[in-house]
Amino acid sequence: MFRSRTPALAALSAAAVTLAAATLDAAPATAQPTAAPTTGNDPIAGFTAQSSRWQRQYEKLFSAIPSPAKARSLDAELSSEPAVTTTTGDWHRVRRIVKQFASYGLKPQIRTYYAYTSLPKKVSLQMTAPQSATLPVKEKQRPWQKHFDEVIPAHNGLSPSGDVQGDVVYANYGRPQDFEQLAKAGVSVKDKIVLVRYGQVFRGIKPRDAARYGAKGVLIYSDPADDGFGRGPVYPDGPWRASDGIQRGSVAQIQLASGDPLTPGWSDDSPKARRLKPSEAPMLQGLVPTLPISYGAAEPLLRSLTGAQAPKDWQGGLPFTYRLGPGGTKVHLDLENTFQVRKLWDVTVTIPGSERPDQEVVLGAHHDAWVYGSDDNLSGTENVLQIGRALGTLLKQGWRPKRTVVLATWDGEEYGLFGSTEYAEQQGERLRNAVAYVNMDGAGGSQFGAEATPALDQSVIDAAKEVAWPGTDGTAYDAWKAQNGGKTPIDRIGGGSDFQAFFQRYGVPAMNLGSSSPGSSGNYHCSCDDFYWMSHFGDPTWEYHAAMSRLVGIATLRLADADVVALRYSPYAAETAQYLTAFTEQQRTRLGKVVVDVSRDIDQAKAWQKAADALQARAQQALGKGDTAEFRRLNARLMQDERDLLSQAGLPGRPWYRHQIYAPGMDTGYATQRLPGLNDALFLQNDPATAKAYEARLYSSLRAATRTLTPEGDG
Numbered sequence: 001m002f003r004s005r006t007p008a009l010a011a012l013s014a015a016a017v018t019l020a021a022a023t024l025d026a027a028p029a030t031a032q033p034t035a036a037p038t039t040g041n042d043p044i045a046g047f048t049a050q051s052s053r054w055q056r057q058y059e060k061l062f063s064a065i066p067s068p069a070k071a072r073s074l075d076a077e078l079s080s081e082p083a084v085t086t087t088t089g090d091w092h093r094v095r096r097i098v099k100q101f102a103s104y105g106l107k108p109q110i111r112t113y114y115a116y117t118s119l120p121k122k123v124s125l126q127m128t129a130p131q132s133a134t135l136p137v138k139e140k141q142r143p144w145q146k147h148f149d150e151v152i153p154a155h156n157g158l159s160p161s162g163d164v165q166g167d168v169v170y171a172n173y174g175r176p177q178d179f180e181q182l183a184k185a186g187v188s189v190k191d192k193i194v195l196v197r198y199g200q201v202f203r204g205i206k207p208r209d210a211a212r213y214g215a216k217g218v219l220i221y222s223d224p225a226d227d228g229f230g231r232g233p234v235y236p237d238g239p240w241r242a243s244d245g246i247q248r249g250s251v252a253q254i255q256l257a258s259g260d261p262l263t264p265g266w267s268d269d270s271p272k273a274r275r276l277k278p279s280e281a282p283m284l285q286g287l288v289p290t291l292p293i294s295y296g297a298a299e300p301l302l303r304s305l306t307g308a309q310a311p312k313d314w315q316g317g318l319p320f321t322y323r324l325g326p327g328g329t330k331v332h333l334d335l336e337n338t339f340q341v342r343k344l345w346d347v348t349v350t351i352p353g354s355e356r357p358d359q360e361v362v363l364g365a366h367h368d369a370w371v372y373g374s375d376d377n378l379s380g381t382e383n384v385l386q387i388g389r390a391l392g393t394l395l396k397q398g399w400r401p402k403r404t405v406v407l408a409t410w411d412g413e414e415y416g417l418f419g420s421t422e423y424a425e426q427q428g429e430r431l432r433n434a435v436a437y438v439n440m441d442g443a444g445g446s447q448f449g450a451e452a453t454p455a456l457d458q459s460v461i462d463a464a465k466e467v468a469w470p471g472t473d474g475t476a477y478d479a480w481k482a483q484n485g486g487k488t489p490i491d492r493i494g495g496g497s498d499f500q501a502f503f504q505r506y507g508v509p510a511m512n513l514g515s516s517s518p519g520s521s522g523n524y525h526c527s528c529d530d531f532y533w534m535s536h537f538g539d540p541t542w543e544y545h546a547a548m549s550r551l552v553g554i555a556t557l558r559l560a561d562a563d564v565v566a567l568r569y570s571p572y573a574a575e576t577a578q579y580l581t582a583f584t585e586q587q588r589t590r591l592g593k594v595v596v597d598v599s600r601d602i603d604q605a606k607a608w609q610k611a612a613d614a615l616q617a618r619a620q621q622a623l624g625k626g627d628t629a630e631f632r633r634l635n636a637r638l639m640q641d642e643r644d645l646l647s648q649a650g651l652p653g654r655p656w657y658r659h660q661i662y663a664p665g666m667d668t669g670y671a672t673q674r675l676p677g678l679n680d681a682l683f684l685q686n687d688p689a690t691a692k693a694y695e696a697r698l699y700s701s702l703r704a705a706t707r708t709l710t711p712e713g714d715g
Helices: 014-025 049-063 068-078 088-103 176-184 205-212 295-304 374-396 418-426 454-464 476-483 500-505 531-538 543-561 570-591 599-625 628-641 676-684 688-709
Strands: 108-129 162-170 193-197 217-221 290-293 330-351 356-366 403-410 434-439 447-452 510-516 662-664 672-674
Touching: 049 374, 049 543, 068 088, 068 374, 068 531, 068 543, 088 108, 088 330, 088 374, 108 290, 108 295, 108 418, 162 217, 176 205, 193 205, 193 295, 205 217, 217 295, 217 330, 330 374, 330 418, 356 374, 356 418, 356 543, 374 403, 374 531, 374 543, 403 418, 403 543, 418 500, 434 500, 434 543, 447 454, 447 476, 454 476, 454 510, 454 543, 454 570, 500 662, 510 543, 570 599, 570 676, 599 628, 599 688, 628 688, 672 676, 676 688
Parallel strands: 162 193, 193 217, 217 290, 356 403, 356 434, 434 510
Antiparallel strands: 108 330, 162 330, 330 403, 447 510, 662 672
């Protein structure tokens, strides 16, 4: 997740919108306005001067529609009950989303998929030494929280069941280096129950590595130093996690694949689809029974531990010295989880393009949540709905996008990106013509953030410059820079949200746009992520929701309407050359020599950059001339170039992932691994032969990317 009122856009009153819409009413069905707008005539990247003027007017009309009041009412309605994927509450939310889309004059479609999921049947945690105590496995209900009987107890999705008991060992964040440090200190976790805190790496890495060292169970708690009272006032008096707050979440091994664990690489839109056995599914392997608990429940366990004092950087926020164990503390963990292939539901709206209906821009956000989910991720879903509402208004006035726009709210994201992955795997052939995928996962706060393929960096920046930012005198771009020391950092796509299948399996250029509030981590996957939290701490005026709808909507519209799609590969190539140079230096540092020579890859990346510069110049000439035939040729090349970076063989040890430049880190899960084929093979698997094979694949891809951008006859 990532995280005044826009003065220029908010100034468009309802009357102004009606007047502007009347102009469109007079337009032909292809929705070219009958008169040029009188303001905002500066060119937009990828548009001719003429189409740029019309685009400015459409954006102005569009931006007048999203409103704070609508954001608030949507959240009040959609967060009224818990909505864990595949449950009754989830289905109710789906029906509400469908009703909203239909009310905007759109035609929503429910797409049903089937996925292997878990739900808790029995959850019991007992402290058995040095004293006996039953520890809580669910938060206490607050007066405003409805349907609380539908709130599931503590659950790590797809954790195996188990009845285990024994000594506790504290292992800090449960990272690979933490278990290594314990082993060096002579502290064994074999046949122990490991207590780790949330953070630093994807939660599924923690039980994986605990199992590798012989542990028989894992407890994961949120330490108050990270997102509780150590950061500020706690819920309901503040945004940070209270002592009873529990961070649920899946432990499926999404660094190996995403989607339904039993159908990796193919769609499961039928209950009779071919499926793996659970024992064969890579996403489910190598785990031990795992349970999330609150820091209120973790406190007596940590307080009673004996053994060596934990290192200074392992100390958390509870008011005593943390110790490693074993000794002092024993627990009995009894988990019974039910596993079943169950229905889940995506909701999509398709707005056909007027000129290139075969080319698509997909905008998506997930609607499922661990509990109420106002922040994660109704804030994203509500923005997709607001964008749909604005597009519906434009459609009624005769506007049509040049390319097809697909609006989607995905189901099952929290368990392993189920709904988006099954959709992408089902639509794989059609996605060959997808221009871009735009994702929203947390979009209701003051701090803007972005992840993207380098090809879309400038598109993100340009959209941020168009939207005034609440509480400031400037734009989202200005606020973004101010919050980051004068920089506009765009992270590279790793793991953990619905962009994965689109980008890392099918090579669709992707961006992940969002905004967060200070304290957002304090409500993460907790029953406290509710309407009360959002309306009191996250976005009390709901103005950031509306601003994000404008920003993401403008980014989407430009991708759909550009004469030449704004994909820039020159900075991408330069960045890739830097990664390759760093890989060479890393070999010298870690291995004392260069084992895998990537000098030809560096040279090829530079050739790719030269070809990209030439193509960009060619695009500018075509835009100046309005050469539509050239637009088609340029767009075909630009849309192919990201796909050239895929390897059909996949990555070493995880063939579901195909992108050779970016993947989730094998030992981090969320964080981005650059050049994953090379790094995984050489540094994780210690396999120089495989690393050299992946160097050859990468070189072929870089050559293909260069050829794609090189006009015929240019060499």
